[in-house]
Amino acid sequence: MTDDVAAPGAAGEAARRERDFLDSYDPRAFDPIAVTVDVVALTLRADRLHVLTVERGGPPFAGERALPGGFVRAGRESLDEAAARELAEETGLDAAALGRVHLEQLGSYGGPDRDPRMHVVSIAYLAFAPGLPDATAGSDAAGASWTPVEAIFPQGQPRHAPRRPFEQGRRPGTYGGGTGRRPGHRASAQALAFDHDRILADGLERARAKIEYTPLATAFLGESFTISQLRAVYETVWGAPLHAGNFHRKVLSVPGFVESTGETDNRPGGRGGPRARLYRAGDARLLHPALLRPDREEDVR
Amino acid sequence: MTDDVAAPGAAGEAARRERDFLDSYDPRAFDPIAVTVDVVALTLRADRLHVLTVERGGPPFAGERALPGGFVRAGRESLDEAAARELAEETGLDAAALGRVHLEQLGSYGGPDRDPRMHVVSIAYLAFAPGLPDATAGSDAAGASWTPVEAIFPQGQPRHAPRRPFEQGRRPGTYGGGTGRRPGHRASAQALAFDHDRILADGLERARAKIEYTPLATAFLGESFTISQLRAVYETVWGAPLHAGNFHRKVLSVPGFVESTGETDNRPGGRGGPRARLYRAGDARLLHPALLRPDREEDVR
DNA sequence: GTTGTTCTTCTCAAGGTGAGTAATTCTCAA
């Protein structure tokens, strides 16, 4: 049915009418909606997940913390470009360093009341960054800094309390202790301005899901890394300890996930054990088979 | 570090400043960006995947086909509401019928030149609908109709030619034949207006991925269905035949995917075989373990 | 040296998957 999907016939007449239409078109005839990009930039520091936040310099929500973001420059940049620009401005990274950062679109948030000024549609982006220097506030953002995710969602919010299928190999600092907040403590009020709590929660869930079937966990690490460091990424993002032996076997058996550099770690601050072999990211874009999160029975409902 | 994530102190002063700011705020001070929603609505008709398209009544791209969509009503609706409204208008469905339709956000498209009129950011939505009546053009859309996806992407576009691990159980009409287009034939020019080809391609890939780990394939079917009908959904969306026996075992073994109604099909147009048992969608939101697409080695790269 | 920790490799049992076979029930056409 209806096979005339493309109708390139009668091109001259149609082109003239299009021109007439565009000449008389007034972009300001509509009620305006502002378009912004917000970035959920995640990184790992000292075995804890951190998110880049800024302190808002002016109203609305002056003084509160928020995700970095800003208005899209109308007619001059794409959404991806706007997100990359905002991230670069806030972190002070140059294009080269930004090349090692994974940036993908997360989703859009467009409720009419999410910003008191006017109807603002925000396109959220998710970034995975390797350990970055302290975010020296680029220009407009008053104070950009890496905030521990647990400081915003004390319990790991949309996630349930992590279970421990076994206690062996528990690594300290992976979850819990450090902030002095007791487990069970929850953020009663919102921690970030606007609906950025929700955006961050969505970003975290996306990150947790994405490292299951893509090699993006390596984006949190440097050029070369050990299997243990890679495992620490998974344990930190998922908030659950993993079986070291099985993880090792799995990572090496998935084709294209990592490839050996032939070198070994020089162990700067190790707590014992043999020198680990170093690997770099392979050429796989998809993990096959995937590394699945343990114990997701509850999520099935 | 920086534990003062929420700063509710000095509330009076801050509130007064916020009010002053909002009173003097002019929403039209910025270069405008228009915000639209576009919907990739998929359904199954006669064992072929169809997408809802409209013929554009006016410029730009007058006369060409496009995805249904329209401007978001500033200050009056959320993105989700706008997408549901557009879908309802285009299909002529009431709220009740729309309740059976799955609608989720797909992604945003915001290149500065994707619309010749001005910078338009479009939030795309993806809908899974059961067999719907002919889309009687609601109001504004000239002619809304269900277009076979193969008419837009003759070869199944972003997908490679489907392989056949086995020939047994090939169902006619699942892919290939019907349009008279020979395999190998590709759409050279774009088939849909704007960048809607790309949006549709992204929607198809999302649909293919989503039915792997969610029970959303049932959203293409009626209240009750047979395992074979469910398998036909997977075969049509994935464009590859599946092993009937293994599929059967798998679907029944995943907890919460389907539940028996106790009844059997009355077989309106069957080609033989015993009456199949009927099932309805279960209460699972995630398939565990997932039904994975066969043969994705190439995608891994 | 001794102790404890980490890296790496094995083993084993349990469960999921792809492929094939078969009994049964139905439609359709000779």
Added chain:
DNA sequence: TTGAGAATTACTCACCTTGAGAAGAACAAC
């Protein structure tokens, strides 16, 4: 009426992946 063909459903079997545990070797700290 009968036989061919097809669909539903249930098995079987070999293979692979996974979770859990164990163990040897290498290294740091006391």
